[in-house]
Amino acid sequence: xxxxxxxxxxxxxxxxxxxxxxxxxxxxxxxxxxxxxxxxxxxxxxxxxxxxxxxxxxxxxxxxxxxxxxxxxxxxxxxxxxxxxxxxxxxxxxxxxxxxxxxxxxxxxxxxxxxxxxxxxxxxxxxxxxxxxxxxxxxxxxxxxxxxxxxxxxxxxxxxxxxxxxxxxxxxxxxxxxxxx
Amino acid sequence: xxxxxxxxxxxxxxxxxxxxxxxxxxxxxxxxxxxxxxxxxxxxxxxxxxxxxxxxxxxxxxxxxxxxxxxxxxxxxxxxxxxxxxxxxxxxxxxxxxxxxxxxxxxxxxxxxxxxxxxxxxxxxxxxxxxxxxxxxxxxxxxxxxxxxxxxxxxxxxxxxxxxxxxxxxxxxxxxxxxxxxxx
Numbered sequence: 001x002x003x004x005x006x007x008x009x010x011x012x013x014x015x016x017x018x019x020x021x022x023x024x025x026x027x028x029x030x031x032x033x034x035x036x037x038x039x040x041x042x043x044x045x046x047x048x049x050x051x052x053x054x055x056x057x058x059x060x061x062x063x064x065x066x067x068x069x070x071x072x073x074x075x076x077x078x079x080x081x082x083x084x085x086x087x088x089x090x091x092x093x094x095x096x097x098x099x100x101x102x103x104x105x106x107x108x109x110x111x112x113x114x115x116x117x118x119x120x121x122x123x124x125x126x127x128x129x130x131x132x133x134x135x136x137x138x139x140x141x142x143x144x145x146x147x148x149x150x151x152x153x154x155x156x157x158x159x160x161x162x163x164x165x166x167x168x169x170x171x172x173x174x175x176x177x178x179x180x181x
Numbered sequence: 182x183x184x185x186x187x188x189x190x191x192x193x194x195x196x197x198x199x200x201x202x203x204x205x206x207x208x209x210x211x212x213x214x215x216x217x218x219x220x221x222x223x224x225x226x227x228x229x230x231x232x233x234x235x236x237x238x239x240x241x242x243x244x245x246x247x248x249x250x251x252x253x254x255x256x257x258x259x260x261x262x263x264x265x266x267x268x269x270x271x272x273x274x275x276x277x278x279x280x281x282x283x284x285x286x287x288x289x290x291x292x293x294x295x296x297x298x299x300x301x302x303x304x305x306x307x308x309x310x311x312x313x314x315x316x317x318x319x320x321x322x323x324x325x326x327x328x329x330x331x332x333x334x335x336x337x338x339x340x341x342x343x344x345x346x347x348x349x350x351x352x353x354x355x356x357x358x359x360x361x362x363x364x365x
Contacts (some may be wrong), residue, residue: 004320019338019362020277020328026248027322029192031185043184044319045214053213053311060206102255103200106286109308110206117308 057110064111065155068104070153075100079145083138090133097141098127104148112157115164119147119171126175136178143174187322189215195231197222197252197264198284207251210314220247225259228252229267235275247279249321251305254285254292261285262299269300269335277335278328280321284309300336 037043075097082093101124108116123144123149147167150156156164194216198204204221211219222228228250232352235245250268254261268274268281283296286307296304302316326337 018330020278020330021362022325022328024322024325026192026280027325029248030187030189030322032188032191034185034188037184037186043186043329044323045187045218045315048186049189050311051316056213057206057208057311060202060209064202072305099255104284106202106307107200110203110310111308118295123262176217 003064006163011146013056030099041169061111064113067153068107068116068152071104072149072161072181075104075145075148079138079142082133082141090138094127094130094133094141101127101144113151114158115151115156115160115167116148118168119144119151122175123148147171187215190217192216192248193218193220193246195220195222195228195247195250195252197225197228197250197256199256201254203253207314210311211251214311214315214318224256225252225261225264225267226280228237228264229259232268233273236273247275249280249282249302249318250307251282251284254283254296262295263336265299265301280325282317282321297339298334298336300334302337 041098048149078093078096078100082090085093101120104120105117105124108118108120123141126137126140126144131142147170150163150167151160154163156167159165160167183230192215194211196204196207196211196219198207198221204223207218208221220231222231227320231245232247235247238245250264252261252264259267265281265283269277280302281300282303282305283301284307285292293304303320305313305317318362326341329338
């Protein structure tokens with residue numbers, strides 16, 4: 001035994017895993033000063049708070065199409081850049097289109113425009129991980145941009161009825177034509 | 182267990198989202214749900230800078246404090262993964278147990294697995310509704326998981342469910358040499 005370790009208790013082996021059980025600070029904060037609800041009554045957010053938040057979201061949804069037109073303008077601008085350019089320029093423009101498609105697909109459904117989510121999801125799948133963008137592929141990207149444009153400019157909420165179904169069909173045809181070419 | 186009505190008036194939430202519209206909508210929804218303070222950040226870097234300030238100014242921790250984070254996934258220059266990793270792993274993090282809800286339209290299995298392995302608390306898929314936001318916050322409050330630190334992971338327990346019919350002790354707690362339980 002070496003001198004410097006004499007009299008020392010043997011070192012406790014380092015535990016491989018530690019389990020921490022932290023105090024639930026958030027629960028303590030939101031229930032501070034509150035009395036327990038009568039048995040059978042559901043806790044959590046009050047109905048009034050949820051209704052207020054629903055009203056806030058509905059108001060945002062009403063403004064959505066107007067706001068999204070700025071994003072639409074960007075989408076169309078990047079499409080123009082992609083179609084006018086080649087090589088790296090085209091690839092960069094398509095990368096930006098893909099990023100906008102990702103944003104739009106997350107927004108549409110939240111604000112009552114499921115067709116925006118549907119078309120943007122398809123556009124995202126069509127543009128992600130693509131290194132070489134052919135002119136034919138670019139035409140399908142344009143078909144997606146046009147479909148999103150119609151939905152937003154004409155305020156087509158929900159499934160869009162007949163116009164919505166016609167847009168879905170036209171886009172499916174454009175994709176099928178590309179895939180069989 | 183008795184149920185309680187939440188009072189969020191003393192709660193401070195950090196919202197990190199690069200999209201102006203979604204950020205302002207989340208801000209409005211959280212305020213309507215009663216959150217006393219909602220701070221908005223445009224990307225992970227802005228959020229990290231703020232959290233770092235919290236760490237460096239403990240005397241102002243009450244005023245600067247953050248009780249939980251709602252963050253988008255894809256942002257530049259620092260994305261939601263980078264922010265989550267910093268909160269869980271950095272020595273400068275003000276609270277490595279801070280609940281983090283990650284929100285994204287990008288819900289493929291790889292992204293979910295990556296968020297889970299970096300220690301995400303809850304995951305919220307876009308499109309979101311008031312009900313889905315409220316349910317995730319309720320899950321953070323009502324069903325907190327213990328934190329696990331192993332050689333390769335730090336974050337909430339990734340085993341969300343116990344095996345059906347298993348009532349024995351936590352298997353990782355059985356050997357003292359293998360496991361240590363810490364009450365913070």
